[in-house]
Amino acid sequence: MTSTDATAPHASEAIAVAAERRWAIIVALIIGLLLVMIIFTGVHWASMPPSRVETIDPRKLHVEGEFVENNLGTAVGADGKVTVRLIAQQYSFEPQCLVVPAGVPVTFRATSTDAIHGFLVDRTNANVMLVPGFIATFTATFDKVGERVMPCHEYCGTGHEAMWGRVQVMAADEFLAKAKGGERMSCVPR
Numbered sequence: 001m002t003s004t005d006a007t008a009p010h011a012s013e014a015i016a017v018a019a020e021r022r023w024a025i026i027v028a029l030i031i032g033l034l035l036v037m038i039i040f041t042g043v044h045w046a047s048m049p050p051s052r053v054e055t056i057d058p059r060k061l062h063v064e065g066e067f068v069e070n071n072l073g074t075a076v077g078a079d080g081k082v083t084v085r086l087i088a089q090q091y092s093f094e095p096q097c098l099v100v101p102a103g104v105p106v107t108f109r110a111t112s113t114d115a116i117h118g119f120l121v122d123r124t125n126a127n128v129m130l131v132p133g134f135i136a137t138f139t140a141t142f143d144k145v146g147e148r149v150m151p152c153h154e155y156c157g158t159g160h161e162a163m164w165g166r167v168q169v170m171a172a173d174e175f176l177a178k179a180k181g182g183e184r185m186s187c188v189p190r
Helices: 003-044 172-181
Strands: 072-077 082-089 090-093 097-101 107-113 119-120 127-130 136-141 146-151 164-170
Touching: 072 097, 072 172, 082 119, 090 172, 097 172, 107 119, 107 127, 119 146, 127 136, 164 172
Parallel strands: 082 107, 097 164
Antiparallel strands: 072 082, 082 090, 107 136, 119 127, 146 164
């Protein structure tokens, strides 16, 4: 056995130890970065999602403010933006069926009258919890024309399984032609 053969295991062991040390440092830095991000986000948003910033009195929803019955549904504002307002209540959504344009950003403003409800539109990123006393606001764009289901995905009582709604996505030009009247739109004519 030569002297180089005797030192070979020690050299490869030193290389392995150095590589393991580098990877341990890299992993520790990644974990540290993730912890800093979690702490920053928790403090920055005051441990609450941003949709819970706006509050409302759930006892007065149907009487005054933006969630009165004739203001629910889809409308195009003077600025051309499409807004949907809806209320969740045991065991239905009001309106039960929404009409939205394809390819256009739609802002949803929703709340609950009585319990925590889930609002989800099938095959989209529209997914939010509706909490009494808070207005959930989010924007979604619907890519394809067609009908989507809108179930409540948060258990809200014994009738929860029947709490479904629909979203009809129509071509943008067809939607804008129907919206010219300035009225709130839903699948069911008023």
